[in-house]
Amino acid sequence: MKQEEMLDKIRRSAESVPTPASLEPEQMMKKLDQTADDNKSSRNKKSSKKIWGYGGLAAAVLAVCVMTRLPNRALTGAGNPEHGQQEQMLPPEEGKEADQPGSANMEELADTKEEKEYLVSSYEELYDQIQKQASEGCDSVIYDTGMGNILTETGAAPGEAAAGGAALGNMKPDSTKMEVTSSNPDGFSETNIQVQGVDEGDLVKTDGTYIYVSTGDRGKIQIIKAAGKTMEVVGRIGDTSTVRGAKHIEEFYINGQYITVIRMDYGSHATFLETYDLKNPKEPKLLGSVKQDGYYKESRRNGDYVYLFTDYYAEMDAGKDEIERYVPKIDGSVIPLNCIYLPETPSGTSYLVASSLDMKNPGQVVQSKAVYSEGDQFYVSQSNIYIGNMSYDYKATQYDYTELLKFSYKDGKISFYGHGNVDGYLNNQFSMDEYEGNLRLVTTLSHQSGQQTNSLIILDNKLKKLSEIEELAPGEQIYSARFMGDTAYFVTFRNMDPLFSADLSDPKNPKILGELKITGFSEYLHPYSDGLLLGIGREISPDTGNFKGLKLSMFDTNDPSDVKERDKMVEKTFEYTPAWENHKSVVISAEKNLIGFAVEEYNKDRREWLNQYVVYSYEKDQGFTRRLTHQLAKDRDQSQTRGLYIGEWFYVVEEDKITVFDMAHFNEFGHLNY
DSSP: OOHHHHHHHHHHHOTTOOOOGGGSHHHHHHHHHHHOSOGGGGOOGGGTTTOSOOHHHHHHHHHHHHHTOOOOOOOOOOOOGGGTOOOOBOOOOTTOGGGSTTBOOHHHHOOSHHHHHHBOOOHHHHHHHHHHHHHHHOTTOOOOOSSOSOOOSSSSSTTBOOOSOOOOTTOOOOOSOOOOOSBOTTSBBOOOOSSTTOBOOBSEEEOSSEEEEEEGGGTEEEEEEEETTEEEEEEEEOOOOBTTBOEEEEEEEEETTEEEEEEEETTTTEEEEEEEEOSSTTSOEEEEEEEEESEEEEEEEETTEEEEEEEEEOOTTOOTTOHHHHSOEETTEEOOGGGEEOOSSOOSSEEEEEEEEETTSTTSOSEEEEESSOOOEEEEOSSEEEEEEEEEOTTSSBOEEEEEEEEEEETTEEEEEEEEEEESBOSSGGGEEEETTEEEEEEEEEBTTSOEEEEEEEEOTTSOEEEEEEEESTTOEEEEEEEETTEEEEEEESSEEEEEEEEOSSTTSOEEEEEEEEESEEEEEEEEETTEEEEEEEEEOTTTOOEEEEEEEEEEOSSGGGOEEEEEEEETTEEEOGGGTOGGGOEEETTTTEEEEEEEEEETTTTEEEEEEEEEEEETTTEEEEEEEEEOOTTSOGGGOEEEEETTEEEEEOSSEEEEEETTTOOEEEEEEO
């Protein structure tokens, strides 16, 4: 389990105790990131995932985090000339942006009214806001970066106008029904994503001929030719770390003959996009590299374009004239004013940096934007990018809220489009969904009374509230959600699991259709086939609240007003699965009749933990059947294990091993170590 996810569970379980914003888990996570070399490569899930009661642990973690808030002043990473990065450029003097070669004024670069409204007027205004944030709630932490959170309007030198691209502010968002797919007509599985047509980065991918496997902490990607039971390592993308800093592979994307690898250098607090030509997979050719300041947060791919999001923390002890210490850079160039946005009431103490890259022309970013605001949850439709950031106002009786940012995008062109907020916090990216121009959300609200409630909210394309259903499931919190066209399904939990269904066909008048109460709860919901909704979660005793095992549920949604749990299976010895936190760790195909993911099993007789990969089938008259139980390596991070299929062959991919099975009987036909 990622530390971010562990701390999120801790926060959500400490329901009744308001905590200062600077000590909230998300803030602690960012402070920990400043002192950790590489949190992602050193996860210890066994100490975090087995916990059911979090109260005492939350206090312990809070205490440890407070004691570890030490200044961290790493050196700014220099550009790598091998990758064609620009020499560092300081920003022009204030008031002289228009005098720089090729520059454009703010009015020309701002596509929408909202962009003009939120553009920073001067570096002095930005500096004053940073100092205000530092004095109000940043404690004494000094955040080092040299990597920025702000984005350039173009990939060229700061100040150059964006080439082409019509204004997107009034573009009508995609109104088609977005459903998940994890397979394609060519007969191989793809990364399990939220929105069809919007790819998400992962550690393992296939194009139907080759399997690409990241060994993240070792900085390499293996290229394996998979032809049924025959597998062969044919190529490799090497580690590009230098003596100045190690680069950890976060995720990557495949697009035809191109692969874009996202690397994070924790020493210099910078994120790199490296794109290779795979026309000859035996000798991948580096086409271009882009360096973006800030910690890697999220990414998406739509067509040929990769969209990258990072967090940049300004050095709060910087002087007003030390612009390069509180304004981030891309490829060594400080970002200009006409690409920086400042909301009226910014939350947090960092910038959100968003940029785009054309995989077929990857030498520089296409366009970049930055907002002085943080980002926790990312939802990307086919037309818009929505970013939610948890915030707090402890003077209010209902004190948590989510700040929302909206960008429209197309073909690498990014336009800042809106800023708003809603009460409560988002569980994850599936708590948001765009449909026919509106944004639908489900949130959990915390009250000074110690009570929690939940809301279903619909916003228009300007992030203005159209409607809201309040006071849902008092005393419970949202654990999973899925929007499917005009219908929403979401799960809340305390000791029983209400699965709510809601009619959203009239966005100004949504209605709760039904409430199914069953034991346990689903942490992930997935449309399985017509009229069926899959849930992967936990079975819980309704009397004691004790964990009773991993639970698979198949819900019948043919009548949304009367949803039924058609079948369920409880695996009593399975105590953890990455599927609870990471949908990309699951492979699901109703066409192939398979549901696969990694688990950890506890053998009480031998008091031993076992890493397994399991595959299930589902039949309406038989329910769930476990078809494969495959032993995984004990000393590996099973959260990186993936299952995928090519034709009629199924592959279980670990960090340094692939095992192949036939899908007819799931008999093992061999393995490959690399």
